[in-house]
Amino acid sequence: MDSLSPVIGPKLVVPLRSVRRILGPDLQPNLNRICNKNKKINGMHAENTKPRAASSAAAIDFRDRDWKSKYEDDFQARFNIPHLTDVIEDALPIPSTFCLRMRTPTQDFADGYINNNDRVLLKVINYSSPTSAGAECIDPDCTWVEQWVHRAGPREKIYFKPENVKAAIVTCGGLCPGLNDVIRQIVITLEIYGVKKIVGIPFGYRGFSDKDLSEMPLSRKVVQNVHLSGGSLLGVSRGGPSVSDIVDSMEERGINMLFVLGGNGTHAGANAIHNECRKRRLRVAVVGVPKTIDNDILLMDKTFGFDTAVEEAQRAINSAYIEAHSAYHGIGIVKLMGRSSGFIAMQASLASGQIDICLIPEVSFNLHGPHGVLRHLKYLLETKGSAVVCVAEGAGQDFLQKTNAKDASGNIVFGDIGVHLQHETKKYFKEIGIPADVKYIDPTYMIRAVRANASDGILCTVLGQNAVHGAFAGYSGITVGICNTHYVYLPIPEVISYPRVVDPNSRMWHRCLTSTRQPDFI
Numbered sequence: 001m002d003s004l005s006p007v008i009g010p011k012l013v014v015p016l017r018s019v020r021r022i023l024g025p026d027l028q029p030n031l032n033r034i035c036n037k038n039k040k041i042n043g044m045h046a047e048n049t050k051p052r053a054a055s056s057a058a059a060i061d062f063r064d065r066d067w068k069s070k071y072e073d074d075f076q077a078r079f080n081i082p083h084l085t086d087v088i089e090d091a092l093p094i095p096s097t098f099c100l101r102m103r104t105p106t107q108d109f110a111d112g113y114i115n116n117n118d119r120v121l122l123k124v125i126n127y128s129s130p131t132s133a134g135a136e137c138i139d140p141d142c143t144w145v146e147q148w149v150h151r152a153g154p155r156e157k158i159y160f161k162p163e164n165v166k167a168a169i170v171t172c173g174g175l176c177p178g179l180n181d182v183i184r185q186i187v188i189t190l191e192i193y194g195v196k197k198i199v200g201i202p203f204g205y206r207g208f209s210d211k212d213l214s215e216m217p218l219s220r221k222v223v224q225n226v227h228l229s230g231g232s233l234l235g236v237s238r239g240g241p242s243v244s245d246i247v248d249s250m251e252e253r254g255i256n257m258l259f260v261l262g263g264n265g266t267h268a269g270a271n272a273i274h275n276e277c278r279k280r281r282l283r284v285a286v287v288g289v290p291k292t293i294d295n296d297i298l299l300m301d302k303t304f305g306f307d308t309a310v311e312e313a314q315r316a317i318n319s320a321y322i323e324a325h326s327a328y329h330g331i332g333i334v335k336l337m338g339r340s341s342g343f344i345a346m347q348a349s350l351a352s353g354q355i356d357i358c359l360i361p362e363v364s365f366n367l368h369g370p371h372g373v374l375r376h377l378k379y380l381l382e383t384k385g386s387a388v389v390c391v392a393e394g395a396g397q398d399f400l401q402k403t404n405a406k407d408a409s410g411n412i413v414f415g416d417i418g419v420h421l422q423h424e425t426k427k428y429f430k431e432i433g434i435p436a437d438v439k440y441i442d443p444t445y446m447i448r449a450v451r452a453n454a455s456d457g458i459l460c461t462v463l464g465q466n467a468v469h470g471a472f473a474g475y476s477g478i479t480v481g482i483c484n485t486h487y488v489y490l491p492i493p494e495v496i497s498y499p500r501v502v503d504p505n506s507r508m509w510h511r512c513l514t515s516t517r518q519p520d521f522i
């Protein structure tokens with residue numbers, strides 16, 4: 001049973017409104033799904049009773065006076081990061097070969113190392129009440145609970161001799177601005193440690209099994225300018241071989257450090273590779289760098305490429321705005337990425353200040369009817385003369401015919417909500433006899449292919465460096481991230497147990513609504 005079970009379990013049953021506040025934003029969507037599915041468990045509605053990997057193993061009884069310290073201990077155990085010595089007891093550390101002053105001994109750099117016991121606080125707001133806007137609470141009183149995670153960075157002791165390392169980098173899933181920046185920084189940092197054998201696996205996990213694809217030797221010289229263009233130097237793909245085939249291939253190639261750049265799916269693969277390596281008792285470090293333009297990885301401030309995507313989306317939104325405002329009764333529709341999370345649509349709407357309606361997967365809406373989107377568009381044409389809509393790709397999927405089609409990675413292929421919205425809008429205004437000039441823009445692949453902006457460039461650089469520090473420190477099955485502006489190592493299962501989504505009760509969504517002035521479409 002997970003740590004949330006006290007609120008939906010038999011020991012303490014609290015009103016639904018309180019549960020909503022208690023869960024916090026990362027868990028709210030579960031509650032929304034819980035409520036929507038309308039299945040009753042312990043007097044509460046629940047979608048399923050399966051414990052989430054991200055949650056603790058032990059139930060907590062809030063009547064227990066020690067529940068808080070038990071929760072904190074449990075949290076610490078969950079966020080412990082796996083280490084080579086967990087399974088290879090005789091793995092011995094050596095002094096780090098990482099040195100910033102290339103000509104002086106490492107001792108000079110002693111102050112620059114991270115202590116293994118350093119921690120970063122995951123949540124920094126102490127909510128005085130569960131009714132505070134956006135409150136994330138563990139218990140009904142919203143007691144302050146400390147949640148510490150491991151600080152990232154170079155360690156004084158390392159578990160790999162650089163001359164024995166063969167490091168590989170693989171990029172999986174869809175494109176995302178910054179992939180080349182991360183590849184570049186991993187290579188540069190590996191070389192500073194003294195690693196000579198660095199390779200790129202071509203076209204995602206597929207490169208491990210496809211005999212026609214050979215690994216790409218990487219060096220500082222090769223990667224020097226790769227960050228100046230978008231895409232991935234190595235190529236990407238979805239689908240690919242089994243985990244056991246991947247680990248066979250790693251053994252054949254002598255790879256003992258694997259850096260995996262990708263999203264939820266890729267990280268699930270990376271964690272499975274880490275587990276298989278453990279099972280085979282291999283001295284291998286598997287380290288992930290979260291790549292998701294949708295920003296749907298749990299616990300992190302943001303993932304690389306997201307900032308660039310929001311910035312690049314401004315061009316599309318501005319074009320839609322110009323088109324809409326230059327036409328008589330113009331309506332511009334922009335569809336942005338976001339399979340299950342509306343972060344790009346929300347942030348791009350906020351940034352532009354030109355959006356009248358923002359539609360995201362996390363917030364239900366009607367198209368038709370007195371409170372529907374179309375009726376509001378009519379109102380906007382009557383009052384403003386034009387309107388601009390920003391819709392996330394995963395929004396409004398209920399309106400579309402389900403095909404049950406899946407891509408090679410098993411992701412559901414969505415219907416095009418942008419095209420549907422355009423079609424329904426045209427039809428609606430034709431039917432009511434009001435002229436409307438509807439223009440639709442889908443900038444998805446134009447956005448994904450651009451190079452990282454300066455902010456993402458820095459994020460990629462730090463994440464790439466920390467990935468290498470983590471591997472040399474002997475950690476495996478971890479990923480790197482930024483939490484409250486500090487860089488951390490997190491165990492992979494904790495960040496991918498479900499996609500991170502926009503919390504409709506969050507301050508940020510409220511700010512978006514304040515900016516668009518859109519009503520509820522229900």
Ligand SMILES: Nc1ncnc2c1ncn2[C@@H]1O[C@H](COP(=O)(O)OP(=O)(O)O)[C@@H](O)[C@H]1O
Pocket residue numbers: 172173174204205206237238239240262263264265266267268269270272291292408409411
């Ligand atoms: N549950 C899983 N276990 C192992 N590998 C997975 C899993 N889900 C996806 N993958 C692999 O991860 C890669 C990328 O997954 P995908 O969902 O396409 O992109 P992303 O990593 O961006 O979410 C693919 O090669 C896919 O086969």
Ligand SMILES: O=P(O)(O)OC[C@H]1O[C@](O)(COP(=O)(O)O)[C@@H](O)[C@@H]1O
Pocket residue numbers: 172173174175263264291292293294337338339393407448
């Ligand atoms: O057309 P493709 O390559 O399958 O990619 C579409 C998907 O790529 C994304 O941009 C990002 O997806 P990933 O995180 O899986 O790479 C999604 O928003 C979108 O659904």
Ligand SMILES: [Mg+2]
Pocket residue numbers: 173263264265266411
């Ligand atoms: Mg995915």
